[in-house]
Amino acid sequence: MPPSNLGAEVAAIVAAYINLWADGLAQGGIGSNRIYTHVAFLPRARFQELSVPGGMTYEDVLNAAPSSQRPSVAFAASARPGFSTYPVIGVFDQIYEELSKHGNPWWASAEGTNTIPGGPPGNSGKDMETYLARSFNHGAALVTIFGWGIGGQSMPNNPYRTVTEGAEALAAYRKFLAQ
Numbered sequence: 001m002p003p004s005n006l007g008a009e010v011a012a013i014v015a016a017y018i019n020l021w022a023d024g025l026a027q028g029g030i031g032s033n034r035i036y037t038h039v040a041f042l043p044r045a046r047f048q049e050l051s052v053p054g055g056m057t058y059e060d061v062l063n064a065a066p067s068s069q070r071p072s073v074a075f076a077a078s079a080r081p082g083f084s085t086y087p088v089i090g091v092f093d094q095i096y097e098e099l100s101k102h103g104n105p106w107w108a109s110a111e112g113t114n115t116i117p118g119g120p121p122g123n124s125g126k127d128m129e130t131y132l133a134r135s136f137n138h139g140a141a142l143v144t145i146f147g148w149g150i151g152g153q154s155m156p157n158n159p160y161r162t163v164t165e166g167a168e169a170l171a172a173y174r175k176f177l178a179q
Contacts, residue, residue, distance in 0.1 A: 007063025007070075015073045022079035036082040036142060038110035039074040040067050045090025071098045075105075082110030082142075085135060086117050087124040092134045099139060108142040109135040113164045115147075121162040128163070128172035136176055145173075 003009040018037050025035050042065050047058045062068055071094060074081035081102070083095050099107060114131035116123050124131065135143045147160030155161070163169060 007059055010063060011070045011073055014069050015076075018073065019076045019078070022076045026078035032078050033080065033106070033141075035079040036108040036110055037074045037076055037079050038082045038084070038108075039069045039071060040084035040111075041071045041091075041094070042068050043088055043090035043094050045093065046088050049089070071095065072101075074098070074107075075102050080106050080108060080141065082108035085109040085112035085143075087112075087114060087126060087131060087134075088116055092138070096138055104139055106139055106141040108144065109140055110142075110144055111146050112144070113146045113160055114169070115159050115163045119159070121159040121166075128166075128169040129175060132172055132176050145169075 022032075022035050022037065026032050042062050044058055047061055050061070052061060059070075062070060071083065074083055075098075081099070083091075085091060085095070095107070099105065112131075114124050114126065114128045115121055132143060145164050147158065147164035149165075150161045151158035
């Protein structure tokens, strides 16, 4: 018999898988402060902008969206939480909310850069310094910037690469690394 709540069942399976890997790495001698999870999710604020069929809840859409999971799944006993942090409306606010529910642990921006996926470079309306501050100034111990060298010589104008490798971004990296 199928589970009564398929989305909750998938979330439980993903959480168990994350815990299995994190626990195994910790048992192998890697400190929990060096293990990070990685969860991508559709922010609740973005959901509220979508036109969805009547009766569909945020959780219904979150469970059905490709490469999306409930943000609470990022929290594991043997690891620090990590999230994709593309600057889509509401993503950082929802991360801060989840962190608060879990005692504000150190966390990671496990993947992201200062562009909204699917759009042109610079479409976030913020500079790279502000993008980085939204992680580092809110307890992130690690920020993984996506897009360096992406596309190689055949795609020098890839939007992720342009935002990640630009002069303005390099200045922001220098500023944060000098602290």
